[in-house]
Each structure stands twice: as structure tokens, then as C-alpha cells.
Amino acid sequence: MTIASGRSTAPYLDLYARRGGEPEVLRARRQEAIERFEAAGFPTGRDEEWRQTNLGSLLRAAPAAASRRPLQGGEAARFLYPDCPRMVFVNGRYAPEISSPPRQITAVALAEPGAGGDTEAVLEHLGAHASGRASCSADAGVHPFAALNTGLFEDGAAIVIPDGAVVEQPLQVLWLNAPAAPAAESGGDTPAVEVSFPRLLVIAGENSQASVIETFAAVDPKAGGYFVCPVSEFVCGAGSVLHHTRLQADATDAFHLGFQHAQLERSASFDSSSLAFGGGLVRNDTVGLLDGEGSHCTLDGLYVIDGSQFVDNHMRVEHRQPHTTSHQLYKGVLDGRARSVFNGRIYVHQAAQKTDAKQTNRNLLLSKSALANSNPQLEIFADDVRCTHGSTIGRLDEEALFYLRSRGIEREQAHAMLVYAFARELVEKASHEPLRQDLESRLLASLNGGGPR
Amino acid sequence: MLRVSDLHAKVEEQKILKGVDLEVNAGEVHAVMGPNGSGKSTLAQVLAGREDYDVTAGSLELDGDDLQEMAPEERAHAGLFLAFQYPVEIPGVGNSYFLKAALNAIRKARGEDELDAMDFLQLLRKRAELVDVDEALLRRPVNEGFSGGEKKRNEILQMAVLEPRLAVLDETDSGLDIDALKTVAAGVNALRSEDRAFVVITHYQRLLNYIVPDHVHVLLDGRIVRSGGSELALELEEKGYTGLTNGSSGD
Ligand SMILES: Nc1ncnc2c1ncn2[C@@H]1O[C@H](COP(=O)(O)OP(=O)(O)OP(=O)(O)O)[C@@H](O)[C@H]1O
Ligand SMILES: [Mg+2]
Numbered sequence: 001m002t003i004a005s006g007r008s009t010a011p012y013l014d015l016y017a018r019r020g021g022e023p024e025v026l027r028a029r030r031q032e033a034i035e036r037f038e039a040a041g042f043p044t045g046r047d048e049e050w051r052q053t054n055l056g057s058l059l060r061a062a063p064a065a066a067s068r069r070p071l072q073g074g075e076a077a078r079f080l081y082p083d084c085p086r087m088v089f090v091n092g093r094y095a096p097e098i099s100s101p102p103r104q105i106t107a108v109a110l111a112e113p114g115a116g117g118d119t120e121a122v123l124e125h126l127g128a129h130a131s132g133r134a135s136c137s138a139d140a141g142v143h144p145f146a147a148l149n150t151g152l153f154e155d156g157a158a159i160v161i162p163d164g165a166v167v168e169q170p171l172q173v174l175w176l177n178a179p180a181a182p183a184a185e186s187g188g189d190t191p192a193v194e195v196s197f198p199r200l201l202v203i204a205g206e207n208s209q210a211s212v213i214e215t216f217a218a219v220d221p222k223a224g225g226y227f228v229c230p231v232s233e234f235v236c237g238a239g240s241v242l243h244h245t246r247l248q249a250d251a252t253d254a255f256h257l258g259f260q261h262a263q264l265e266r267s268a269s270f271d272s273s274s275l276a277f278g279g280g281l282v283r284n285d286t287v288g289l290l291d292g293e294g295s296h297c298t299l300d301g302l303y304v305i306d307g308s309q310f311v312d313n314h315m316r317v318e319h320r321q322p323h324t325t326s327h328q329l330y331k332g333v334l335d336g337r338a339r340s341v342f343n344g345r346i347y348v349h350q351a352a353q354k355t356d357a358k359q360t361n362r363n364l365l366l367s368k369s370a371l372a373n374s375n376p377q378l379e380i381f382a383d384d385v386r387c388t389h390g391s392t393i394g395r396l397d398e399e400a401l402f403y404l405r406s407r408g409i410e411r412e413q414a415h416a417m418l419v420y421a422f423a424r425e426l427v428e429k430a431s432h433e434p435l436r437q438d439l440e441s442r443l444l445a446s447l448n449g450g451g452p453r
Numbered sequence: 454m455l456r457v458s459d460l461h462a463k464v465e466e467q468k469i470l471k472g473v474d475l476e477v478n479a480g481e482v483h484a485v486m487g488p489n490g491s492g493k494s495t496l497a498q499v500l501a502g503r504e505d506y507d508v509t510a511g512s513l514e515l516d517g518d519d520l521q522e523m524a525p526e527e528r529a530h531a532g533l534f535l536a537f538q539y540p541v542e543i544p545g546v547g548n549s550y551f552l553k554a555a556l557n558a559i560r561k562a563r564g565e566d567e568l569d570a571m572d573f574l575q576l577l578r579k580r581a582e583l584v585d586v587d588e589a590l591l592r593r594p595v596n597e598g599f600s601g602g603e604k605k606r607n608e609i610l611q612m613a614v615l616e617p618r619l620a621v622l623d624e625t626d627s628g629l630d631i632d633a634l635k636t637v638a639a640g641v642n643a644l645r646s647e648d649r650a651f652v653v654i655t656h657y658q659r660l661l662n663y664i665v666p667d668h669v670h671v672l673l674d675g676r677i678v679r680s681g682g683s684e685l686a687l688e689l690e691e692k693g694y695t696g697l698t699n700g701s702s703g704d
Contacts, residue, residue, distance in 0.1 A: 397541075400543045402501075402541075404543070404551070404555075406502070406528075406534075407526075407529055407534075407611065407615065408529035408530055408558040409554055410558060413558070418543070418545075421543065421544060421545025421594075422545060
């Protein structure tokens with residue numbers, strides 16, 4: 001027994017040893033990933049990239065494979081947009097009976113035999129990007145949770161948009177968490193967490209256009225005790241336009257450590273919005289690789305948190321070719337004792353002349369004990385570039401609050417109006433109307449749930 | 454309607470109002486004049502219920518109700534309206550959305566039905582026409598990027614929509630061109646009635662040619678040192694405040 005048993009990788013390696021198996025072609029990649037995970041171990045407070053993310057509560061919990069739980073009728077419905085083709089996963093496993101994948105593109109579950117999840121294109125990309133070794137700048141290191149996902153994902157979605165295809169309707173991928181009721185088995189003071197490893201791969205063919213909405217949600221928002229560890233990879237072919245929305249509405253005491261990675265070829269455009277309302281300990285690592293001349297990525301986000309929620313967004317955008325542009329706008333609304341970290345690294349390679357990079361992080365603190373951290377990091381090795389960054393941490397404008405109240409608007413409503421005004425641009429950029437309405441009502445619900453402030 | 458007695462107020466430990474008495478009856482228009490820094494806006498903000506202004510002595514009553522017991526929004530529900538000297542910019546909140554929320558909050562508090570979008574829009578259009586506010590301003594965020602004059606007109610538009618019983622206009626005429634001044638005055642005059650009252654804070658006698666007051670008060674160093682009819686404004690114009698204090702301040 002070592003002192004560091006609380007940070008031991010052993011329980012996770014044990015999950016690996018007992019996993020159900022995988023297609024032959026994946027075996028080597030998995031093995032390699034799990035070895036990398038084992039070698040790296042869990043990050044500690046001494047690890048620069050993880051300094052502000054306290055993993056203690058997660059690593060003290062004993063991981064268990066996610067339970068198999070059939071959905072009761074309608075449990076998924078409230079998270080679905082009726083007009084969208086969809087793929088639904090429950091505890092990381094595909095639920096074909098409530099899924100309706102689109103027809104004109106390949107959208108298959110990775111674990112479904114013969115469905116096409118083992119085609120060459122899929123296998124070529126799967127894990128090649130998020131593995132934490134390939135294609136990242138030298139100092140990026142290994143992302144242990146991405147490696148863990150590669151080693152352990154049971155199922156996932158592979159979406160291949162053919163060259164030139166224009167897909168109007170967004171495809172929704174719902175990652176639903178429904179942990180079994182906590183059993184008495186986990187004796188002592190070691191809580192158990194069910195772990196799932198959602199995996200998404202989107203390959204956007206040349207000059208294709210499509211939208212993908214990922215939704216992370218809990219069947220019972222109060223039943224936490226689970227750990228979701230997703231990886232999403234986006235491979236954006238030349239001239240493609242890909243829109244991505246990531247709505248995270250997990251249970252407020254769930255662990256959510258996600259990794260997303262987009263690689264862009266010439267003139268490709270990737271626009272992603274990440275909206276976080278749920279989760280207790282949340283970390284999102286987002287990587288944008290502008291690998292083709294003239295490519296553009298927009299990485300936006302919103303976090304609206306309360307209580308003891310913690311949300312950490314770690315961004316890395318790499319400009320590797322000339323004439324590439326990137327825009328990041330992250331806004332946070334923090335109440336209670338909530339804490340946030342925004343770490344935005346922009347890395348401009350020497351070859352990437354005429355880079356235009358913009359990064360903004362704005363935080364609104366609604367309580368005395370909420371805390372926001374914002375750390376921009378620019379590393380620029382080209383000389384003809386335009387990079388701007390700005391971050392603000394502020395409180396509600398008391399003068400504006402008084403002005404609204406002096407016109408008869410109740411304090412609570414005035415408060416909500418001002419917070420909504422702060423966050424709305426990130427909700428309103430959603431072009432799919434049912435999605436926009438969903439985001440709006442989630443934002444309003446989280447503003448009205450706070451009681452007197 | 455409004456009764457202010459021996460009002461003392463301070464801001465950040467600084468005494469600003471040092472015993473203000475003011476009584477306004479329904480149907481009346483009162484003008485309050487006084488040099489910069491004499492406490493006019495402080496009086497207005499205290500009336501509207503601004504929390505960082507401390508009332509240390511005296512009383513404020515609206516229709517017999519103690520205003521100090523009421524939150525700012527409750528004062529608005531009771532029919533009080535303050536046109537701010539410096540209207541606040543509120544990015545992200547649409548002007549017409551804001552006005553609808555305000556009107557419906559007041560109606561709801563009074564037990565009246567809330568207006569639906571159509572009815573509200575109709576009302577808003579009419580009022581905007583009355584005070585000559587461009588429709589483009591209604592679609593923009595509240596006061597954001599408005600010119601000085603546009604902000605003042607927007608205050609008057611709010612007044613015209615909310616139809617308060619007691620409106621306090623804090624230098625609404627400052628920064629207005631002559632046509633705008635006339636429009637604002639016309640807006641006020643259109644609302645004048647037996648059961649409404651106005652307190653008009655101004656530096657310029659000019660406004661009082663258009664909104665003829667029943668009473669004029671001079672606020673000096675936190676006190677009302679003189680009151681009179683509309684002729685007092687003319688006297689001030691001529692002599693200035695120094696002339697006035699030398700002449701007739703009795704206390
Ligand atoms: N927040 C504050 N902190 C400190 N002093 C303040 C504060 N607000 C107002 N004052 C002071 O109170 C005094 C009265 O201010 P007030 O705004 O009421 O004057 P006013 O009569 O409206 O002047 P003006 O004609 O210039 O608008 C001024 O000396 C001002 O500096
Ligand atoms: Mg003033």
C-alpha cells in the first residue's frame with residue numbers, strides 16, 4: 001500500500017483489463033493509449049496545465065464500469081430536438097431503439113458490427129488526433145484523460161460527411177447518463193463513480209457543410225455520482241464548414257473531463273460553442289489546429305455555474321499556416337462559491353504569417369465568494385500577425401440595476417435581465433431554433449433558481 | 454401627494470441634504486433650481502430610493518405612505534418616476550423589451566392585466582410619436598450609444614409610457630436642442646392633469662417658459678432657501694444665486 005493510493009491509476013487499469021474487447025484493428029491503438037496513460041499517471045498540482053484543477057474528489061472515488069440501464073419511455077425525449085436526426089447513447093453505449101441517424105451521411109455507432117464504424121477513414125482518424133502525441137506542438141504533453149478514453153471507450157459515434165455534401169439539419173448526438181442508484185456495496189468512505197467514455201469522430205469531407213449538436217445530460221439531474229470522460233475529434237477537410245454545439249447539462253455533482261480536438265485543412269471553417277450549465281468538477285480541453293492556409297476556427301463558450309461547481313476551460317489554438325484566423329469568446333456567470341478557470345493559449349508558428357487571432361474571456365461574478373481565473377497565454381513565433389486578447393472579471397452594474405428597478409421592475413427580474421443581457425450573445429448565435437430556445441430556457445432557469453442574492 | 458419634511462441625507466459620510474422641506478399637491482408643477490452640487494440630484498435619487506444614499510433624519514411620504522419603507526420598484530408601482538440626469542446605458546437589454554417589462558411590472562403590481570406584445574407595441578408607437586422618438590431607438594439596447602439628447606428623450610418616452618402620478622425630471626432639458634426642448638415640454642404638458650404632479654429640476658429659466666411651474670424653489674447647500682411663484686425663476690436669471698443669498702436667505 002503506497003501513500004499515493006488515492007491517485008493510483010490501478011482502478012482504471014483494472015477497468016481496462018476487464019473491458020469487453022474491441023475490433024481487432026483497434027487493439028494496438030488502445031494498448032498504446034493505455035500505456036501512455038499509465039506512464040503519465042494522473043496529473044498533479046505540480047503539473048502546470050493542471051495546477052488550478054483539483055482532481056482530488058474524483059481520484060478518491062472508486063471507478064466502476066457504467067451500468068446497463070434500459071431507458072424508461074420518454075426519459076431521453078426532453079433532451080432531443082424533434083426535427084433533428086439523432087444518435088442517443090446511454091452510459092456510453094448506443095441506444096439504437098431511440099436513435100434515428102441521418103441517411104445521406106455515414107453516422108454509425110463504433111461498436112455496431114458491420115455498420116461502417118470500422119471503415120478505413122474512421123480507423124485512420126480515430127484516436128490519431130486526440131491521442132496526445134500526434135500533431136501537437138512539442139510542449140503539449142500527453143492528455144491523460146484523452147488517452148484513458150482511447151483505452152476504454154466502449155462505443156461512440158463516427159460521422160462521415162462526404163465531399164461536397166450539404167447537410168441542412170443538424171445531427172444531434174445525445175450522451176445521456178443514467179447511473180444505477182448508488183449501491184451500499186461501496187463500503188467505507190470511498191464513494192463509487194460510474195465511468196463512461198463517450199467518443200465522437202466527425203470527418204467533414206472537402207467542401208461539405210454540416211452541423212453537429214452534442215448534448216451531455218443526466219436522466220436525473222440530482223443523481224450524480226458519475227464520471228463522464230468524453231473525447232470529440234473533428235477532422236475538417238479543405239473548404240468544409242462545420243458547426244458544433246456542445247451543451248453540457250450534467251448532474252451538478254457529476255465529474256466531466258472532456259477533450260475536443262479540431263484539425264482544419266485549407267480554407268476549412270470550424271465554429272464551436274460550448275455551453276456548460278451542469279457538472280460539479282468540469283474540465284474541457286479544447287484544441288484547434290489551423291493546419292491549412294486560410295482556415296478559420298471560432299471557439300466560443302459560456303459557463304453558468306453556482307453552488308460549488310467548478311468549470312475549467314483549457315484552450316489551445318495553434319496557427320500553423322499563413323492567413324489563418326481564430327476567434328475565441330468565453331463568458332462566465334458565477335454565483336455561490338462557484339469557481340472557473342479559463343486558460344487560453346494561442347500558439348502562432350513561424351510559418352503562420354498574417355495570423356489573426358482574437359481571444360476574449362469575460363466573467364460576471366454574482367456573489368462575494370465566486371472566483372474566476374483567467375490566463376491568456378500568447379506564444380508568437382511569426383512577425384506579421386495580429387493577436388489580441390482581453391479578459392474581464394466584473395460584478396453586476398448596480399447603477400443599471402437601480403435604473404431598472406426605478407422603472408418598476410422587481411429586483412429579481414432586473415437581476416436576471418442584466419445577467420441574461422451579459423450572456424445572450426452566446427445563446428443567440430445558435431442558428432437552429434429549437435436549440436436556441438433550449439439554451440435560452442436553460443439560461444433563464446439557471447438565473448431564476450438562485451433565490452435572493 | 455408628496456411631502457418631504459426636514460430631510461437629511463448623506464452619501465459616503467458626506468452630508469448633502471440638510472433639512473429639505475417640500476410639499477407637492479396633485480395637479481401642481483414645481484421647479485427646483487440651484488447651483489451645481491447643491492443637492493438637487495441627491496434629492497431626486499433619494500426620492501427614487503437609491504440605496505447608497507442614507508437618509509439620516511426627516512421623512513418622505515407619497516400619498517401618506519412612507520417612501521423609506523418602499524423598495525425602488527414599489528415606489529414606481531405607487532406612481533413615482535424619475536427621469537435621470539444621467540440615464541444609464543444597459544447593453545444587451547432592448548429598449549422596447551425593457552419598457553414592456555417595466556409597464557407590465559407596474560400593471561401587475563396594481564392588479565391590472567399585463568399588455569400583450571401587440572397592444573404594447575401600439576401604445577409604444579403612439580407615445581414615441583408624441584415625444585418624437587425615432588423607432589430605431591426602440592430597437593437598440595437601452596441608452597447604449599444614444600446621444601445626450603436621445604437619452605433625455607428616451608427618459609421622457611419612458612415617462613409617457615409609464616404614466617406616473619409624480620414625475621421628477623432631473624435636468625431633462627440639459628443638452629437638448631431647442632426643438633427637442635419643445636418636444637419634451639409638450640410631452641410633459643400632455644401628461645399634466647388634475648391628479649398628476651411634476652417636480653422639474655433645471656438650471657434654465659428657458660424650460661419654464663414651456664412648462665410653466667406653479668412653484669419655484671431654490672436649493673442651496675442642501676436646503677431650500679427660497680420658494681416662490683414662477684417669477685422667482687426670472688429673478689434668479691437676473692441676479693444669480695449669489696444675489697439671492699445676499700438678499701433674502703433668512704436662516
Ligand atoms: N457618491 C458620492 N460620493 C461623494 N459625494 C457625492 C456622491 N454623490 C454626490 N456627491 C456630492 O454631493 C453633492 C451634491 O450632488 P448632486 O448631484 O446632488 O448635485 P446637483 O445639485 O444635482 O448638481 P448639478 O447641478 O451639477 O447636477 C456634490 O458635492 C457631489 O459631489
Ligand atoms: Mg444634478
